Amino acid sequence: xxxxxxxxxxxxxxxxxxxxxxxxxxxxxxxxxxxxxxxxxxxxxxxxxxxxxxxxxxxxxxxxxxxxxxxxxxxxxxxxxxxxxxxxxxxxxxxxxxxxxxxxxxxxxxxxxxxxxxxxxxxxxxxxxxxxxxxxxxxxxxxxxxxxxxxxxxxxxxxxxxxxxxxxxxxxxxxxxxxxxxxxxxxxxxxxxxxxxxxxxxxxxxxxxxxxxxxxxxxxxxxxxxxxxxxxxxxxxxxxxxxxxxxxxxxxxxxxxxxxxxxxxxxxxxxxxxxxxxxxxxxxxxxxxxxxxxxxxxxxxxxxxxxxxxxxxxxxxxxxxxxxx
Amino acid sequence: xxxxxxxxxxxxxxxxxxxxxxxxxxxxxxxxxxxxxxxxxxxxxxxxxxxxxxxxxxxxxxxxxxxxxxxxxxxxxxxxxxxxxxxxxxxxxxxxxxxxxxxxxxxxxxxxxxxxxxxxxxxxxxxxxxxxxxxxxxxxxxxxxxxxxxxxxxxxxxxxxxxxxxxxxxxxxxxxxxxxxxxxxxxxxxxxxxxxxxxxxxxxxxxxxxxxxxxxxxxxxxxxxxxxxxxxxxxxxxxxxxxxxxxxxxxxxxxxxxxxxxxxxxxxxxxxxxxxxxxxxxxxxxxxxxxxxxxxxxxxxxxxxxxxxxxxxx
Numbered sequence: 138x139x140x141x142x143x144x145x146x147x148x149x150x151x152x153x154x155x156x157x158x159x160x161x162x163x164x165x166x167x168x169x170x171x172x173x174x175x176x177x178x179x180x181x182x183x184x185x186x187x188x189x190x191x192x193x194x195x196x197x198x199x200x201x202x203x204x205x206x207x208x209x210x211x212x213x214x215x216x217x218x219x220x221x222x223x224x225x226x227x228x229x230x231x232x233x234x235x236x237x238x239x240x241x242x243x244x245x246x247x248x249x250x251x252x253x254x255x256x257x258x259x260x261x262x263x264x265x266x267x268x269x270x271x272x273x274x275x276x277x278x279x280x281x282x283x284x285x286x287x288x289x290x291x292x293x294x295x296x297x298x299x300x301x302x303x304x305x306x307x308x309x310x311x312x313x314x315x316x317x318x319x320x321x322x323x324x325x326x327x328x329x330x331x332x333x334x335x336x337x338x339x340x341x342x343x344x345x346x347x348x349x350x351x352x353x354x355x356x357x358x359x360x361x362x363x364x365x366x367x368x369x370x371x372x373x374x375x376x377x378x379x380x381x382x383x384x385x386x387x388x389x390x391x392x393x394x395x396x397x398x399x400x401x402x403x404x405x406x407x408x409x410x411x412x413x414x415x416x417x418x419x420x421x422x423x424x425x426x427x428x429x430x431x432x433x434x435x436x437x438x439x440x441x442x443x444x445x446x447x448x449x450x451x452x453x454x455x456x457x458x459x460x461x462x
Numbered sequence: 463x464x465x466x467x468x469x470x471x472x473x474x475x476x477x478x479x480x481x482x483x484x485x486x487x488x489x490x491x492x493x494x495x496x497x498x499x500x501x502x503x504x505x506x507x508x509x510x511x512x513x514x515x516x517x518x519x520x521x522x523x524x525x526x527x528x529x530x531x532x533x534x535x536x537x538x539x540x541x542x543x544x545x546x547x548x549x550x551x552x553x554x555x556x557x558x559x560x561x562x563x564x565x566x567x568x569x570x571x572x573x574x575x576x577x578x579x580x581x582x583x584x585x586x587x588x589x590x591x592x593x594x595x596x597x598x599x600x601x602x603x604x605x606x607x608x609x610x611x612x613x614x615x616x617x618x619x620x621x622x623x624x625x626x627x628x629x630x631x632x633x634x635x636x637x638x639x640x641x642x643x644x645x646x647x648x649x650x651x652x653x654x655x656x657x658x659x660x661x662x663x664x665x666x667x668x669x670x671x672x673x674x675x676x677x678x679x680x681x682x683x684x685x686x687x688x689x690x691x692x693x694x695x696x697x698x699x700x701x702x703x704x705x706x707x708x709x710x711x712x713x714x715x716x717x718x719x720x721x722x723x724x725x726x727x728x729x730x731x732x733x734x735x736x737x738x739x740x741x742x743x744x745x746x747x748x749x750x751x752x753x754x755x756x757x758x759x760x761x762x763x764x765x766x767x768x769x770x771x772x773x774x775x776x
Contacts, residue, residue, distance in 0.1 A: 141469055145513040148474075149524070153515075153540045166517050192470050193545040193586025214587055216543035226577050229562065229570070230555075235694075237558035245554035247497035251475055252551035254495045255544040265620055266570065267693045268561050269651040269701035270602075285550075288557075291599050292549050292592055321560075322603040324652040363595065373603040395638045396631060398671045402607045429739045432636070432732070433760060436767050444768055450742065451765045457743030458758060460718075 143169050144185055148194060148210060157199040157207030187357060217255055227258050234260040236268035242326060243270060244284040244319075270324060283343055284319065284326050290351045291316040294359035297330070300347040309347055310334070315361040318369040319343075329372050331361070340372055377423035378404075378416065388416045388424055388443050393434040400435070403427060413438065425450050471548060472496045473510050476533070477524060477541040486532035504528065514539055545586065549596070552589040555581050557600045561650055565604020567613035605653045607668040615673050616657050619645045625682045628673035630665060634730025638671065644685050647693030651700050658696050660689035715753055719745035735760060 150166060151158065160182065164170040170178050186196050195211040222230070234253055237243040238260055253260060290297050299312045314330035317338060321327075326343040352360055391413045392400045400414055401407055408414045418424050425446045428437045437443045476496065480487050493503040507528055514523035525537035547555065555578075556563075562574035582590065582597065589596060612628075619626045630641045644660040655667040676682075715734055717726045719741065728734045735757050738745055747754050 139509065141473075141509060142513060144470060145473060145510060145524075146516050149514055149539055149541075150516070166515070168516070188467065188470070190588055191467055191548070192474065193548050193588060194474075195587050215545055217546050217584055218543075220580075220584060225573065226580075229573055229577055230559070233558040233562055233574070236561070237554070244557065245550050248548065248550035249554035249558055250495060250497060251471070252547055252555050254479065255475060255547070255551075265646075265693065266648045267650075267697040269649065269697050270561070271652075271701045288553055288600060289550070292553065292595060294595070318599045318601065320601040320603050321557075322653060323605070369598060369601055373601055399607075399631065399669070402609070402668060426740070429764075430736060432735065432739070433763055434636070448765075448768045451761065451768065453743035454739060455743075455758075455761050455765065457741070458738075458746045458761065460746060 143167065144188060147185060148189065151196060151208055151210040152212055152215075154209060156205050157209045159207040162207065220256065222256065222258065230256070230258055231261050232266050232268060236270055240270035242281050242284065242324075244281050244288050244326075246281070270321060280343075283346060283349055286349055286351060287316055287328050287343070288319055290349075291319060293351075293356065294361055294363070295356070296352045296360045298350040298352075299341065300349075301341055302345050302347060314339075314341075317363060317367055318372075320369060320373040322373060327373070329369060338367075338372070340375070376403075378418040378420055378427075380420045380423065382420040382422065385417055385419050386421065386440055386443070388418055388421065388440060389438040390414045390416055390424070390428055391436050391438055392431060396431060396434050400427075400431065421446050469506055469509070471545070472498070472506060473513070474541065475544045477526065477535050477538050478544050480526070480533050481535040481538040481542065486529065486534040489528065489531050489533055492533050503533075507533065547581070547585045547589055549586070549589045549592065552582065552585045552592075552596055553600055556596055557602070560600065560602035561604070561653075564602050565650070565653060567617040567648065567655070568610060569614070569617050603653060604650070604655070605668065608655050609668075609670070609673075612667055612670050612673045613648075613655060615675055616645055616648060616655075616667065619643075619675060620648055620657075623683075623686050624678055625676045626673055627676045629671040631669040631671060633666075633669065633736070634733045636732040641665070642676065644682050644689070646686065646689050646691050647696070649693065649697050649700060651697065656700065658691060658693055660685045660691060662691045662696060664696060664700060713750065713753060715747065716749040717745050718748055723748065731756065 147163075147167070150163070160170075160179075163182070164178070170182055172178070173181075189196060193215060195214040196208055197211050198206075198208055200206040230253070234249055237249055238246055287297065294315070297314050297316060299314055300309050301312055302309050313333040314328075315333075316328060316330045318329040319326060320329070328341045328343055328346070329338060330341065331337070332339040390400070391411070392408060394412050397408050397412055397414075404414055404416050406414060406416070416424060421443045424443065425437065428435045428447065429450060437447050476492060479495070480492070489500050489503060493500045496503060496506075498506065507526055510524070511526055512523055521537070522539065523537070524539045524541060525535060527534050527536070559574045559578050562570050563578055565571075566574055578597065615626060618624065625642060625644045627640070627642045629638055631638045643657060643663075643665065645657045646660050647658040649656040649658060649664070657665045657667060659665070711729045712727050713729070713731060715726045715728050717724060717738070726734060731753055734747070734753075738747055738757065747757050
């Protein structure tokens, strides 16, 4: 018997039975369970139960009364109850789903389509709010199948072997990681994982992952546990100003009053009376990039090494413009 | 990888879905829902045509049939509801809602969080057991540079049809100016929020220095009434970074970078200069000559501030 057919038949039998069915009764009805060594047959049945559990179908063993001990499918735990979504909820879900389905890099789009169909709703635009996740550079987003694979590893808490190329690096590094989270930022997906090589939590841009192999051993058993105090939030909002390039320095930047509100949002602080911001950073190069973003409207006042970094950056721009870069 | 779990999931979905529609479902429509080709859907239907009690009579079988181009299920045999959401479906729903749940305007954020919680109650036992791994494990980061009060103001303006006034920094002109908008929609593109006004203009919310609701005038009401802006069309234009501007507004600039020489038409020279500064010297502006001189003069002016041994003006 085809395994698909056997599993579906098993679901049908266990959900329509009036009382629990013993394994012996199942063997009488399914030829596949009647043939072979008892141990092997039992393992086959357990594999079938596990497969059904993956699909959300719950088979319970009832042993409250000896005369009725056996297996039944828990219909309430397995099937979707009837749900009425309000028009607002439908609109919200449609807006969210429409954007996800339109973004080639969004993971689990097929599953999303089916989930919407189960809810009896469609990804129509609601007219007032729209979202867009399509990256400007599609190659920089990360392949959806890779994001899905990492998402499944995260859900199953399975370790992943990564082949990762750091920005600007010629060599690919091999790492054994435990996925802690995935996030989408500015159209690109990132994996947050404990990196065995560094024994620390690291952020990996999915587009730079050349290959990811999920540990296939004991698929139903998690390889690791998420630390209780793990929080994805600060990592996904981490500013390049706080990447650990050097020790912490307090830089001072004067910004034209007219655009100081933009700088205040970047740096999370207000300027002093002379329109000067004090910015804590461990990555002066990132600060230099932000000051350059403001063009003639900002000046990095200190520290001296920050001004030197500005001179270098401006020198590179001028040489580039002269064609000598 | 085995097709078995996917085919099982499809069967468990399609039987109740089709059975609930006595007239049947067109094969192509069903194929799209199942993310299969029509041919693969036909093969799946053939494989599952005899599901039922293995020792039962024909009337104990699920009756799935393809009649013409329509799929019909006359005997669902207890397959009357689809299964609860699988892990992948739960992940997909939560990830899709994440941009609103994690980085939405205040009201939408609350509604999205409540909806996500409601949907999580419909998850399978296995997906529910994963709990926070799914709710907190896959997220969408907004740029977070918008003033939350401005987002809230715009939310109210859009839902109640009110105008707003504010000070807005136009990056393309490098200028701050007073604005009056009649917002008709909100967009989030790659994590940043934008307001769309009744005339189809788009404003990046983080660039409002100040923003407040204004009294509705007859002129505002007429503009809102006459507006035929499709927010989703604006989204597509913005997502593709497409600028609709009259031909005379364009400057035919040319740049040279690692990919060689290429045209870089722009309507906003300050934005082009900003792009060049981001390239760290790997790109240069070639044409037109007057724009090139402006860019070089700007670089000189910035550099001059750093030529001395201390900050300028000290």
